Amino acid sequence: MSEVRILAAARAQGARIATAESCTGGLVAAALTEIPGASDVFERGFVTYSNAAKEAMLGVSAATLAAHGAVSEPVAREMAEGALARSLADLAVSITGIAGPGGSEFKPEGRVCFGLARKGAPTRVETVEFGALGRSAVRAAARDHALGLLEAALGASEGA
Incomplete structure (x- = not known):
């Protein structure tokens, strides 16, 4: 996966990207903005x-958090949709x-949990x-997976 390919595909489609991150603490945003010229995407x-x-x-709804906990697909969904609604982006990825x-049984x-929201x-x-x-390895793996989701979403919509 390549941040350069993600930015190039988004640029070609006129799409802007937002991220909503919890456990990765901004690693996806950092990976994308490491590339010169990322600000246009x-x-x-x-x-x-x-x-x-x-x-x-x-x-994110307090009721969703109470019912499912922060690490859940419903929260990942609301995070991605919230990032899309509260930005000028066309595509948003979330990670929680x-x-x-640690952890529990x-x-x-x-x-x-990951979410991917796209206008329309x-x-x-x-x-x-x-x-x-x-x-560190979990955070890096989550960053890489989220970048892969963005890349696939942008690649799938090329030519559409």
């Missing part, structure tokens, strides 16, 4: 580590997960179990 990034930030900055150490270390298309969510790789 990367619209903004939200780092919403706490539940209060998810609610205030992205409009348990980087570790029900939400183990390495579980990360249904929001997609998925959960990936990276396993107990260690905090």
